[in-house]
Amino acid sequence: MKKLILLLLIVVVSSSYAQIKMQGIVKDSIGSPLELANVIAINQESNALESYAVTNDKGKYILSLGKNGTYKIQVSYIGLKSINEVITTKETDITRDFTLMPDNALDAVELTYEMPVTIKGDTLIYNADSFKNGSERKLEDVLEKLPGVEINENGQIEVEGNTVQKLMVNGKDFFDGDTKLATKNIPSNAVDKIQVLRNYAEVGQLSGVQNNQNNVAINIKLKEGKENFWFGDVTAGAGQAPSPNDELYLVQPKLFYYSPKYSINFISDLNNIGEVALTNRDIRGFGGGFRLPSRTSGTNINLGNNGLGGLTNIADAQEVTTKLATANFSYSPNKALDLSGFVILNSSRLRTREENFIDYIEIEDDPTTPIDESAQLPPDEATVQQGREATNQIVAKLSAVYKPNFNNQLDYDVLARVSDDEERQNLVSSIVGNTDQINAVKPYSINQNLNYYFTLNEDNIFALEVQHLLSDEDPFYNALLVNDPTNNNEPDPNDRDAFDTTASGLGLDLDQFGYDINQSRRVKSNKLDAKLDYYNILNAKSNINLTLGTIFSNQKFDSNIFQFLDDGTRLDPTPNITGLDGNLLSASNNNVDYTFSDVYLGVHYRFKTGKFTFTPGVSFHAYSNQNTQLGNNFKDNFFDVLPDFEALIQFKKSESLTFNYRMLNTFTDVTNIAEGLVLNNFNSIQYGNSELQNALSHNLSLFYRSFNLFNYTNVFARISYNKNIDQIRSLTNFESVIRTNSFFNSQFADETFTASGRVQRTFGKIRASLFANFNYSKLNQFIQGSQSLNENYIQTYSPEIRTNFREAPNVRLRYSLTVRDNDQGTNSTRFITRTPSIRFDAYIWNSVTFITDFRYSEQDNGQQIESFKTWDASLRYRKDRDAKWEYSLRASNILDIDSNISNNASNISVFSSETFIQPRFITLRLTYTL
Secondary structure: OHHHHHHHHHHHHHHHHOEEEEEEEEEOOOOOEOOOOEEEEEEOOOOOEEEEEEOOOOOEEEEEEEOOOEEEEEEEEOOEEEEEEEEEOOOOOEEOOEEOOEOOOOOOOOOOOOOOEEEEOOEEEEEHHHHOOOOOOEHHHHHOOOOOEEEOOOOOEEEOOEEOOEEEEOOEEOHHHOHHHHHHHOEHHHEEEEEEEEOOOOOHHHOOOOOOOOOEEEEEEEOOOOOOOEEEEEEEEEEEOOOOOOEEEEEEEEEEEEOOOEEEEEEEEEEOOOOOOOOHHHHHOOOOOOOOHHHHOOEEEOOOOOOOOOOOOHHHOOEEEEEEEEEEEEEEEEOOEEEEEEEEEEEEEEEEEEEEEEEEOOOOOOOOOOOOHHHOOOOOEEEEEEEEEEEEEEEEEEEEEEEEEOOEEEEEEEEEEEEEEEEEEEEEEOOOEEEEEEEEEOOEEEEEEEEEEEEEEOOEEEEEEEEEEEEEEOOEEEEEEOOOHHHOOOOOHHHOOOOHHHHHHHOOOOOOOOEEEEEEEEEEEEEEEEEEEEEEEEEOOEEEEEEEEEEEEEEEEEEEEEEEOOOOOEEOOOOOOEOOOOOEOOOOEEEEEEEEEEEEEEEEEEEEEOOEEEEEEEEEEEEEEEEEEOOEEEEEEEEEEEEEEEEEEEEEOOEEEEEEEEEEEEEOOHHHOOOOOEEEEOOEEEEOOOOOOOEEEEEEEEEEEEEEOOOOEEEEEEEEEEEEEOOEEEEEEEEOOEEEEEEEEOOOOEEEEEEEEEEEEEEOOEEEEEEEEEEEEEEEEEEOOEEEEEEEEEEEEEEEEEEOOOOOOEEEEEEEEEEEEEEEOOEEEEEEEEEEEEEEEEEEOOOEEEEEEEEEEEEEOOOOEEEEEEEEEEEEEOOOOOOOEEEEEEEEOOOOOOEEEEEEEOOOEEEEEEEEOOOOEEEEEEEEEO
């Protein structure tokens, strides 16, 4: 492996050094330097684009050319006559200036090649073909080759440090801007231009009164001939699994149609090899473009999530079977009306296996005092967990945008979700024994959004945003635990079953041959979020914004714990667990009605002076929240003032620094307020607090970005600090390995600090980058009646070098180093993870594509080193670039690694985990391109 990496580095370095530099100044007829002039070098022998440059503010350009070659140099600038000149390189660098003359006839010399990258205002335009070498198949293969663009680990697109919020194709939303569906499925050969829209404003009327410097959208322009007829591809594949009775299959039709008036997209996926277009987690987080009207109000209310909490990552499953069908449409019956929508149908089946060893750490209030025996945590525990997940999901959305003229725009959206999820697990614990569990839920939600934007005149703009959410969740939980009823009266607790003490606290019948515990829950949420904005434009450099808004939320929560006895009868237990106030909790059921409201008035003043834009603001809030449960009513009404401030320094169009401060009030959901017992699972029990208050936080951030087209250097850096006051925390008590959590407002502040950044530079055909991230958190933990401070430090450094040759093979070398430190006074842990990886792709003989990806990861916990390897490869044959048929052979997990071992630490334990994954899969595939 090391020899291969060294050889590839030698090839890369030697390729880069076999270059000479051509540089100079581009001026106009009166000798003034021209910024953003385009300079292209075309290899006369291969007729291929060799190098390109964009002049800086001093008119300077730099080209990297091969020695002893002949090149056609093309220099162009809008409105001036282009220059074509042939030069021959020797062994030394060249200095050459160009002067462009006026072109009144505008009959510029036709360029043989388009510039790979151009700028028009705030739009950065990439010519996709300039970055292709023939090995690309999908949009993501092109995007990750573009300077300034990254595909992160979650499959989302990042541009200059900002996550892309919207993706369009020919100006029409693609599945409401979901970037992962686009990058994984749009064929690369259909892409002509990739337009990065910086400072993107979804509503044109508000573009001049809001700061949109961190809003980025991407528009994919299709090639001519890819409009007004169907395009896409259909892939079918098969293979033999390691088990002789199992066969692998894959069917993936992906069809697209675009015209000026309407578009239709179909993406389907049926396979059992774990290649999914969207994971269950992706679909759960699919927002459909919805944004809360109150997102900048200073108030955040969490409605909670009562679905399956532990959805498995596809990469951590032993078996994966998925069925996905999606459709997206857009239709413009006239210039004033746009209709669009989508539907996603997903069904997946997963099988998992995980083995864990948990070492609970000691807790103490003060390092100088001895540890109180009552504060001891459970004994070490080894577990083997096997599970099956079955998920069926439907997500559908319909949208309408009516814009009769520039002064009026009306938007309406409705998004519906329905799912049917079930998880079955068998857990074998060295402490508790054998336990079978079932989690099942069939939730639904309907989210509606209505926006109206009205420009009265050039100085007065109104914006109304209203959003309503209705959701219903009905999780059900069942656990079957072993029990020996004959040892209930043993004087030594170690001679009794581990769950007996908890069962007694829950009020269960201990004289049963097994504990059959059940819990039914129902959470109904109804939330209205609305605001009316008024913008008054005072002059060309300042405006004032007045906001009147409200948030109203009502949640109804019912839960009931019950036990099925050996004779089939049902027992509704009476618990005898002591609460925070020292009184016994008398309820194993809940019936809670929780209402929250916020009426607020916000004032913001935005003004520009030179390179600076300042936006100070303040919001005045009248809060009211009350809950009724167990015959009691708790009410809390109060007023609060929340300031915020933003400052923007625009050094250049592509260089800025933004500072942001915001004070935020966060309110909890109904499950933390419910005072009756709630089972998260058999070994995690919680009860709430009806008098919980809001948490107040101070949030500061500083963000710098710079993209230099002259030397193709992309830099971004972000620093953020967060301090939480009166944070809602939990007090954890243990009985053996069974934990009970109760909630309260902590008097101790929690803090987090994060710094991250990336530097990226392109040197001809080589791109180098370095990403670094540092995270520090100081959290107060409350366990067994003790308070202690938990400090975490996480450092990540990731250098990368990659090539983008058109003819030669390409390589990507990446190294990642992560150091995790967890400090709890006398207890501290350190985990060091090192992950080198190499990706090699070659397009040879104009017909064969070979791609291989190898990754090695090792983790050092100071006592032992665990390693994990992944190796995938594919070999594809297509007669030529325009051929309809492609044949491919693909292999995943070539080394047939059966599990991944990792170590980590939490605030109460250090644990190692062995996760079993899918075996080696080899498939033969056939793809037909429309």
